Amino acid sequence: MYNKQAFIALYSILAKEVSRYFRIWVQTLLPPAITMTLYFVIFGQLIGSRIGDMDGVSYIEYITPGIIMMSVITNSYSNVVSSFFSAKFQRSIEEMLVSPVPTLFILMGYIFGGVSRGLLTGIIVTIVASQFVDFKIHSWPILFFVVTLTSMLFATGGLVNAIFAKKFDDISIVPTFILTPLTYLGGVFYSIKLLPEFWQNVSLGNPILYMVNAFRYGFLGFSDINITHALILISCFIIALLSLAYYLLQKGIGIRS
Amino acid sequence: MSTKAIEIHDLKKIYGGQFTALKGISFDVEEGDFLALLGPNGAGKSTTIGVICSLVNKTSGSVKVFGHSIDNELEAAKRCIGLVPQEFNFSQFETCLQIVVNQAGYYGVPRKLATQRAEVVLKQLSLWEKRNTPSRELSGGMKRRLMIARALIHEPKILILDEPTAGVDIEIRRSMWEFLTELNKQGTTIVLTTHYLEEAEQLCRRIAIINQGEIIENTSMKDIISRLDVETFVLDIDSMPEKFPEINSVTFRQRDDTSIEVDIPKGISLNLIFSWLSEQNIQVSSMRNKSNRLEELFVKLTENAA
Incomplete structure (x- = not known):
């Protein structure tokens, strides 16, 4: 049974996490704003104006949800993977391990920290986007639901990566070689309907495609993917990764001798 | 009980x-x-x-x-x-106060109370002036004291x-x-x-x-x-005797030209040694334990176990 003390502990972990990424805001909050501004200028305005409409909306409007989602995914993941690995590396994770914080609350503390950075970055990029495109929102609930679940999923993924990581190289392998290619091929910049049938089917195996399209649905009201299928898939991934992360933390894998 | x-x-x-x-x-x-x-x-x-x-x-x-x-x-x-x-x-990047207050939080101590306790414990360990200093900027001794402060914050x-x-x-x-x-x-x-x-x-x-x-x-x-039965003393003397006497089970050894080591079993008075040295007209300028008493026993016990 979890009492008030456990929630104070959760608040402490979350406060520590939030203060960490605010302390290094030049590394955490500023880069997405600059990078995404470049995306909007280059792909949205310069190149986008020559591409024309995509699924009945301007190209810049089409790519806006994907670009926001891309920054949410990257920041949720990188916040937890670097924070948890650095706690392992400096052994400050022992502060929590010797204390009576329940494993579930350590897990939640790190994930909520990652989600908070992911959502904050999403808001920053949305503000940047609003300078370039006059977008409208089709469904606020779906938008909020999808972005929060996706952020949670990648924050958990970052935690699992950090638990297994033994050196700093190990925390950059997944983002560089898996996450970035899957994001770029996940329908951020194009509709999969433009692809030959074979590659359309291959693309359906990319989980990020579902998240980007579900998010795009929240903005624009259309998607390459069935929105219900997308939400079920994201939920299944979250349950699987959360269970794995909880098991690993409870067993002390990578953090206890 | x-x-x-x-x-x-x-x-x-x-x-x-x-x-x-x-x-x-x-x-x-x-x-x-x-x-x-x-x-x-x-x-x-x-x-x-x-x-x-x-x-x-x-x-x-x-x-x-x-x-x-x-x-x-x-x-x-x-x-x-x-x-x-x-x-x-x-x-390495958090301040002393953040480290101690966060640790209290992990034990369920509310923020306000944690901050009050942090002030007490950091003052006790002479770290209050450094409360807003990142831990990486502390000296080795301060870091040790910070770890004690952190360990005591939940009483x-x-x-x-x-x-x-x-x-x-x-x-x-x-x-x-x-x-x-x-x-x-x-x-x-x-x-x-x-x-x-x-x-x-x-x-x-x-x-x-x-x-x-x-x-x-x-x-x-x-x-x-x-259980220590023998203690070893080092005596600094002004001249070296030609030979050492046999006094009960006391053992003498020459260290260098101006000092000797004396193993004295428990119960033997040091006066015996000083009397003999006086008879030889040898002045003792200083005396000290050769090594920590517990160290001798520790070495003996761990050697026996090995």
């Missing part, structure tokens, strides 16, 4: 199925005690502490902290313990210190001794591992010696000191 602060029974730890760090050790620590856990490098001291504080998963055996088993009442057991580990293990019943004075200068070491002695007087049980045997002799009332994963001695400091 006194309460047991720690009860360890048949504790075993095998790393990776190959290296046996603890071979089924058993010992108790009474509430209010000040125990020194001694042993050479790799003897199993840090593993024992790691298991008590749940940083190391035990292979078998049982550990209870104030009656709470770490197997099924882990959270209650953890609340009783404050740990000062051997290595610095706080975030534990037992404080476990793994070589707390390693690498700190004599002045800071002595001020830490005073602090720990005072803390123990106020009722906190203290378990200390150290390589400075003088430290154990000065501070602790009980001593447990661990060697190659086994407890080879567990007794009072008074008892173990009483």
Whole structure:
């Protein structure tokens, strides 16, 4: 049974996490704003104006949800993977391990920290986007639901990566070689309907495609993917990764001798 | 009947199925005690502490902290313990105040109360002026004191210190001794591992010696000191005698041109030595113990066990 003390502990972990990424805001909050501004200028305005409409909306409007989602995914993941690995590396994770914080609350503390950075970055990029495109929102609930679940999923993924990581190289392998290619091929910049049938089917195996399209649905009201299928898939991934992360933390894998 | 602060029974730890760090050790620590856990490098001291504080998963055996088993009442057991580990293990980027207040939070201490307690404990350890300094900018001695402050913030019943004075200068070491002695007087049980045997002799009332994963001695400091049967003194003299006399079982050795070593069994008066030296017209300019008394016994015990 979890009492008030456990929630104070959760608040402490979350406060520590939030203060960490605010302390290094030049590394955490500023880069997405600059990078995404470049995306909007280059792909949205310069190149986008020559591409024309995509699924009945301007190209810049089409790519806006994907670009926001891309920054949410990257920041949720990188916040937890670097924070948890650095706690392992400096052994400050022992502060929590010797204390009576329940494993579930350590897990939640790190994930909520990652989600908070992911959502904050999403808001920053949305503000940047609003300078370039006059977008409208089709469904606020779906938008909020999808972005929060996706952020949670990648924050958990970052935690699992950090638990297994033994050196700093190990925390950059997944983002560089898996996450970035899957994001770029996940329908951020194009509709999969433009692809030959074979590659359309291959693309359906990319989980990020579902998240980007579900998010795009929240903005624009259309998607390459069935929105219900997308939400079920994201939920299944979250349950699987959360269970794995909880098991690993409870067993002390990578953090206890 | 006194309460047991720690009860360890048949504790075993095998790393990776190959290296046996603890071979089924058993010992108790009474509430209010000040125990020194001694042993050479790799003897199993840090593993024992790691298991008590749940940083190391035990292979078998049982550990209870104030009656709470770490197997099924882990959270209650953890609340009783404050740990000062051997290595610095706080975030290099956080300030002293953040480190201490966050640690209180992990124990469920509300933020406001944690901040009040942090002020008290940081002042006690002379760190209040450095409260807003990132921990990486502190000196080695300050970092050690910060770890003590962090360990005390939730007011534990037992404080476990793994070589707390390693690498700190004599002045800071002595001020830490005073602090720990005072803390123990106020009722906190203290378990200390150290390589400075003088430290154990000065501070602790009980001593447990661990060697190659086994407890080879567990007794009072008074008892173990009483077992010392020979003390060695170094005497600085103005001239060297031609030969040394045979006085009871006293053994003389020449160290260099101006000093000798004398092994004196327990019960033999030092006056005998000085009388003989006076007869020889030899002046003694100074005298000192050759080595720490406990160190001699420690070496003897660990050699015998090996």
